[in-house]
Amino acid sequence: MVETNDAQLDRPLQPKDGTAGIERPKALLDSLPEDPRPLMTLSSRHVVSSRQFDRETLVQIFRLAAQYESTPALLHPPLAGKILISAFYEPSTRTRLSFESAWHRLGGDIMSITDPKSTGMAKGESLADIAEMFNNYGDVIVLRNNEGPAIYEMLDSLRIPIINAGNGIDEHPTQAMADVYTIMKWRPELARTDLPAGQRIRIGIIGVPSRMRTVRSLLLTLGCFAHAIEEVVILSREDDLFDEGQAQELAEAGLKVRVATDLDGELPSLDVVYINAIAWVGDTFEAMGMDMRLSAASPLKKGAIVLHPLARGEELSTDLDKTPHNWYFAQARGAVFIRMALLTCMVRRISEVMDVPDVGRG
Amino acid sequence: MVETNDAQLDRPLQPKDGTAGIERPKALLDSLPEDPRPLMTLSSRHVVSSRQFDRETLVQIFRLAAQYESTPALLHPPLAGKILISAFYEPSTRTRLSFESAWHRLGGDIMSITDPKSTGMAKGESLADIAEMFNNYGDVIVLRNNEGPAIYEMLDSLRIPIINAGNGIDEHPTQAMADVYTIMKWRPELARTDLPAGQRIRIGIIGVPSRMRTVRSLLLTLGCFAHAIEEVVILSREDDLFDEGQAQELAEAGLKVRVATDLDGELPSLDVVYINAIAWVGDTFEAMGMDMRLSAASPLKKGAIVLHPLARGEELSTDLDKTPHNWYFAQARGAVFIRMALLTCMVRRISEVMDVPDVGRG
Amino acid sequence: MVETNDAQLDRPLQPKDGTAGIERPKALLDSLPEDPRPLMTLSSRHVVSSRQFDRETLVQIFRLAAQYESTPALLHPPLAGKILISAFYEPSTRTRLSFESAWHRLGGDIMSITDPKSTGMAKGESLADIAEMFNNYGDVIVLRNNEGPAIYEMLDSLRIPIINAGNGIDEHPTQAMADVYTIMKWRPELARTDLPAGQRIRIGIIGVPSRMRTVRSLLLTLGCFAHAIEEVVILSREDDLFDEGQAQELAEAGLKVRVATDLDGELPSLDVVYINAIAWVGDTFEAMGMDMRLSAASPLKKGAIVLHPLARGEELSTDLDKTPHNWYFAQARGAVFIRMALLTCMVRRISEVMDVPDVGRG
Incomplete structure (x- = not known):
C-alpha cells in the first residue's frame, strides 16, 4: 500500500500560467505588425533545415504562435479534416506529443507510428516507397529518424509537406x-x-x-x-x-x-x-x-x-x-504554439486565422 | 486455407444488449434523484485513490453513468476540443481502450503512450519532469504504471488532473x-x-x-x-x-x-x-x-x-x-460509462450534460 | 552535417495526381449506374473472405470508391462519432494507415493496437474474450493476425462487424x-x-x-x-x-x-x-x-x-x-477509397452519401 497524503490530493490545481514567463506572448504579439506574406511562402513547403528561414518569416511565425498562445480555445479549428502522419522512428515522447497536441488543438486527426519494428521498414522497404505511401494517407508528415540523410532521401518522392523533427545529429x-x-x-x-x-x-x-x-x-x-x-x-x-x-x-x-x-x-x-x-x-x-x-x-x-x-x-x-x-x-x-503556427501555414490554412492578401486575382 | 462456415458469416449480428443485465441502467437512473453538487467537487481534481470518494459522490457518478448508458448517442459531445494523454507504462489493452472509448464518445481527442521504451523515461527523465511535460500537452492524464508510488511523485508538478488506472499493487x-x-x-x-x-x-x-x-x-x-x-x-x-x-x-x-x-x-x-x-x-x-x-x-x-x-x-x-x-x-x-461520467466532471463540463446551480454569483 | 540541396527544398510539391492512372475514377464512376441495394446487404456484416462477395456488390463498392476518389473533401463526414478499433497483431504500417486514413476521412475516431506485447493477449486472454471486449469499445474492428483461424474464432462473440485485414496465409x-x-x-x-x-x-x-x-x-x-x-x-x-x-x-x-x-x-x-x-x-x-x-x-x-x-x-x-x-x-x-466505401456500408451510413430506397416501410 502506498502511503498517501490527503492534503496532496485535496489541494486545488495550480493555474496553468504559474510558470515564469508564459504570460508574455501578448506583449510579443502587440509589438509585432501582422504581415501574412512571408507565411504564405510556407504553403506546401517542406521544413527540413533552419537554413530555409529568414528573419521576416520567423518573426511572423512567432507572431502567429503568440496569437495562438494568447487565445484559450479556437472557435473554428482551422485544420478540421486534415490528417497528420506522426512518424517517430527514434524513441521520443516529448517532441511527438508536442506536435500531436499542436495538431489536435488545430482540429486535425492523427495517425502515429511509434515503433519502427511494427513498420514496413522491417520488410526492408525503401525510404522513397515509404514517402510514396505517406502521400496517399495524410496531409503532412512529421518525421524523426536517427539517420540524418533519411529525410532528404524521401523528398523527391513526396507530394505532401514533411517536417524534420530531428534527423540524427543534423537538425531540429x-x-x-x-x-x-x-x-x-x-x-x-x-x-x-x-x-x-x-x-x-x-x-x-x-x-x-x-x-x-x-x-x-x-x-x-x-x-x-x-x-x-x-x-x-x-x-x-x-x-x-x-x-x-x-x-x-x-x-x-x-x-x-x-x-x-x-x-x-x-x-x-x-x-x-x-x-x-x-x-x-x-x-x-x-x-x-x-x-x-x-x-x-x-x-x-x-x-x-x-x-x-x-x-x-x-x-x-x-x-x-x-x-x-x-x-x-x-x-x-x-513549442506547441510554434508548431501550431507552422502547421497552419504548411497546409494552406492561414486564411482561416488571419486576413490574407488577395493573391493572383486581377 | 482456413475452413470457413458460410452460415457463420451470414448470420445477422446479435443486438448490442444481448448480455445479461445491461438493459438495467434506466432503472438505476430513475431511482436516483439528480444532484450535481457532489460532481462539481470533482472539477480539476485528481483521482488516485478510492479513499477520495464518499457515498454521495459515488451515487451521482453512477447516476450520470446510467444516463450515458441509457443514451445511444450524444448530440453535443461535451469534450470537443479536449485532449486526453493516455499513458500506459504497463501492458494493457482493456483498460486503455475502455478509457479511450469513453473519451472519444465524449468527443475528445487522444494521444497514447503504449510503449515505455519509446518514451523519455528511456532517457532517465524524472516523474516530475514528465508531469510538467504533460501539463503542456493535454487536459487530463490517464496513467497506468507498475510502480505504485509513481503517480504520487507526479502530483506536485501537475496542473492538469490525473486518473490512476492502476498503480502496481496499490489501487485502481x-x-x-x-x-x-x-x-x-x-x-x-x-x-x-x-x-x-x-x-x-x-x-x-x-x-x-x-x-x-x-x-x-x-x-x-x-x-x-x-x-x-x-x-x-x-x-x-x-x-x-x-x-x-x-x-x-x-x-x-x-x-x-x-x-x-x-x-x-x-x-x-x-x-x-x-x-x-x-x-x-x-x-x-x-x-x-x-x-x-x-x-x-x-x-x-x-x-x-x-x-x-x-x-x-x-x-x-x-x-x-x-x-x-x-x-x-x-x-x-x-466501465466505459463510469469513465465517461468521471471524465466529464474532471474537465469542468458537467454543465454540458446537466443543469448545475449558479455557484459564486451574487 | 547532412549535405543539403537547396533546390530540392525549394521546388514546389508535385500535384497529387502526378501518378499514372489516378485521374481515372471519374470515368469509372460515370460508366456505372448507381444501385444502393447490394451495398445495403453489407450493413453490420463481417468482411472476412473474398468468397462473401458477388459481382453486383463489388461493382457498387467500386462505384462508391470512385465517387469518394473523385471528391476532394466530404462536407458532412458520414462517420462522425463512430469509433474504429484498429487491431494489428502482426507488423504493418501500410495496411494500418490505409484503413485509418479511410476512417479519418469519413470523420470517425480511432483506437489502435500496434504491439501484441502490450495487450491482454500477453495475459493469455482468449480470442472470444477479446471479441467480447471489442464489442464494448468500438463500432467496427479491423484485424490483422498472423494466425489464419483467429478471426473465425472471434465471430461468434462479436456484436460489431469485423474486417479481415490479413489472416496469416489465408485471405486479405x-x-x-x-x-x-x-x-x-x-x-x-x-x-x-x-x-x-x-x-x-x-x-x-x-x-x-x-x-x-x-x-x-x-x-x-x-x-x-x-x-x-x-x-x-x-x-x-x-x-x-x-x-x-x-x-x-x-x-x-x-x-x-x-x-x-x-x-x-x-x-x-x-x-x-x-x-x-x-x-x-x-x-x-x-x-x-x-x-x-x-x-x-x-x-x-x-x-x-x-x-x-x-x-x-x-x-x-x-x-x-x-x-x-x-x-x-x-x-x-x-485502396483508401475502397476501404472508405466498404466502411461506410458496414456501419449503416450509406444513406449519408447516396439516396437509398425506403426499406421496410408500408
Whole structure:
C-alpha cells in the first residue's frame, strides 16, 4: 500500500500560467505588425533545415504562435479534416506529443507510428516507397529518424509537406524556433531591426554544435537575429566543436561566435544561457558536457534566463525550477504554439486565422 | 486455407444488449434523484485513490453513468476540443481502450503512450519532469504504471488532473467504481440510505486484498455502502491477506469482513461473487487462488451475480457466460460509462450534460 | 552535417495526381449506374473472405470508391462519432494507415493496437474474450493476425462487424478489392456484363495461390469477373501452388487458370501483370519467386499495367516507377477509397452519401 497524503490530493490545481514567463506572448504579439506574406511562402513547403528561414518569416511565425498562445480555445479549428502522419522512428515522447497536441488543438486527426519494428521498414522497404505511401494517407508528415540523410532521401518522392523533427545529429528546426520564440517573448524588442546597440544580448550555449542537432539548428536560427546579438559563447571542453564550414556559415550570417571553457567565469555576463547535454549517436545517445552544470548556486546574471530543450539530466539542477531564471518550462510550452503556427501555414490554412492578401486575382 | 462456415458469416449480428443485465441502467437512473453538487467537487481534481470518494459522490457518478448508458448517442459531445494523454507504462489493452472509448464518445481527442521504451523515461527523465511535460500537452492524464508510488511523485508538478488506472499493487479506483456500478444496476435500492436490514447483501471476494489493486480499491468503495452490506467474505488460502491497517480501515468504515477458505460452502449464501486471480508484481503478474474456481457447476445462489475485472484465466469458466450469473460482461461494458461520467466532471463540463446551480454569483 | 540541396527544398510539391492512372475514377464512376441495394446487404456484416462477395456488390463498392476518389473533401463526414478499433497483431504500417486514413476521412475516431506485447493477449486472454471486449469499445474492428483461424474464432462473440485485414496465409479481401478496383479504373468496360469476347483481358499473377493471402483473395475476386477474363496465368516455379479444392473452386467460378514458368515468354501477351513475392509464415515472412522479376527491360505488352500489393522488394524494379506500366502506386492510393466505401456500408451510413430506397416501410 502506498502511503498517501490527503492534503496532496485535496489541494486545488495550480493555474496553468504559474510558470515564469508564459504570460508574455501578448506583449510579443502587440509589438509585432501582422504581415501574412512571408507565411504564405510556407504553403506546401517542406521544413527540413533552419537554413530555409529568414528573419521576416520567423518573426511572423512567432507572431502567429503568440496569437495562438494568447487565445484559450479556437472557435473554428482551422485544420478540421486534415490528417497528420506522426512518424517517430527514434524513441521520443516529448517532441511527438508536442506536435500531436499542436495538431489536435488545430482540429486535425492523427495517425502515429511509434515503433519502427511494427513498420514496413522491417520488410526492408525503401525510404522513397515509404514517402510514396505517406502521400496517399495524410496531409503532412512529421518525421524523426536517427539517420540524418533519411529525410532528404524521401523528398523527391513526396507530394505532401514533411517536417524534420530531428534527423540524427543534423537538425531540429522547430525546436530552434521554439528556443528563439522564448527569447522573443522575454524581450520582444529583439525582433525589431532598429534595436540600439546597447540593448544587444549575450547568449551562452553549453553544448556541441557539431554533434547536437538542437544546437546546430539554434545557431542557424540565431543567425537571422545577428543584429540583436552581441556575442554567442560556446561553452564546451569537447574537441571538434564545429563541422567543416559550420563556423564560417555563422560568421557570414553576422553572428560573433567565441568558444570558452570557464563556465562560472562567463555566466555573470550572459543574458541567455542555453544548455543541452544529449547528443544522438545512431539509435542511442551520449551525454556530454557533464562537467558543466547549472544550479541555483551558479553565478547567473540577474534577470538572465536559462533554456533547455529537455529532457534534462543532471546538467540542469531542479533547484533552478522555482527561480525566475527558469524559462525552460515556458520554452517547452511555447513549442506547441510554434508548431501550431507552422502547421497552419504548411497546409494552406492561414486564411482561416488571419486576413490574407488577395493573391493572383486581377 | 482456413475452413470457413458460410452460415457463420451470414448470420445477422446479435443486438448490442444481448448480455445479461445491461438493459438495467434506466432503472438505476430513475431511482436516483439528480444532484450535481457532489460532481462539481470533482472539477480539476485528481483521482488516485478510492479513499477520495464518499457515498454521495459515488451515487451521482453512477447516476450520470446510467444516463450515458441509457443514451445511444450524444448530440453535443461535451469534450470537443479536449485532449486526453493516455499513458500506459504497463501492458494493457482493456483498460486503455475502455478509457479511450469513453473519451472519444465524449468527443475528445487522444494521444497514447503504449510503449515505455519509446518514451523519455528511456532517457532517465524524472516523474516530475514528465508531469510538467504533460501539463503542456493535454487536459487530463490517464496513467497506468507498475510502480505504485509513481503517480504520487507526479502530483506536485501537475496542473492538469490525473486518473490512476492502476498503480502496481496499490489501487485502481475507476475499476472499483465500475464494479459497484454493476451491483447498483442489478439492485438499484442498494444506493438508498434507508435500505431495510433484510435487504442487505452478502458479497464474496475471491482474491487477495493486500496484493491485488482491484480488490483493494473495491473494498474501499464498498466501505461507502457499508449500510447495504451484511458481510464481505474474503475467499483465499494466501498468507498476509491484509496490509497493516487495511482491515482496520475497513472496519472503521463499517464493513464487516471475514476470511474463509471453503468456497463451495460459502457460495450458496452469497449474493455477489467477485473473482480475480491476477496480482501484478513489478512488470509481470502472478496468478493466485487458482485452487478457487467458478463454473456452471459451482453451487451459486439462485439470482446471485458473478463479477470479474477481466482479463480472466482458468479461474472463471466460460460455461458461466451463458448463465444469468454472468454480470462480468455487463461490468466491462459499464466501465466505459463510469469513465465517461468521471471524465466529464474532471474537465469542468458537467454543465454540458446537466443543469448545475449558479455557484459564486451574487 | 547532412549535405543539403537547396533546390530540392525549394521546388514546389508535385500535384497529387502526378501518378499514372489516378485521374481515372471519374470515368469509372460515370460508366456505372448507381444501385444502393447490394451495398445495403453489407450493413453490420463481417468482411472476412473474398468468397462473401458477388459481382453486383463489388461493382457498387467500386462505384462508391470512385465517387469518394473523385471528391476532394466530404462536407458532412458520414462517420462522425463512430469509433474504429484498429487491431494489428502482426507488423504493418501500410495496411494500418490505409484503413485509418479511410476512417479519418469519413470523420470517425480511432483506437489502435500496434504491439501484441502490450495487450491482454500477453495475459493469455482468449480470442472470444477479446471479441467480447471489442464489442464494448468500438463500432467496427479491423484485424490483422498472423494466425489464419483467429478471426473465425472471434465471430461468434462479436456484436460489431469485423474486417479481415490479413489472416496469416489465408485471405486479405480488401486488398483484392483494391486490386480489381484498379483494373476497373484502367478499363471501366470490364465491369459490364455485355463485354464483347474480343475485349477480354489476360492476367498474369507472379505469386503462389496457396501461400499468399493477397493472391488467394485476388483469385476469388477475379472469379466474380470471369466473363471479362480470357485467362489467368500463374507464374511460379514453386511446388504445391494450390491448396486442395482451390483450383476447382476457381474453375467452378468460370475462371480459366493456367500455370507457367517462362515469365518473359508470357509477358508480351498479358494485359495485367500482378506481382508479389512475400508470403507470411507465422510471425515472419518468406520471399519467394525471386527468380521472376519485373523491370523496365521486361518484355511488357504496350499498354499493359503492373500491379503489386506493396511493400516491394527486389522483384519489382524501381525503374518501372516512371513508366506508364506503373499502376501499383494508383493501386495503393485507391485502396483508401475502397476501404472508405466498404466502411461506410458496414456501419449503416450509406444513406449519408447516396439516396437509398425506403426499406421496410408500408
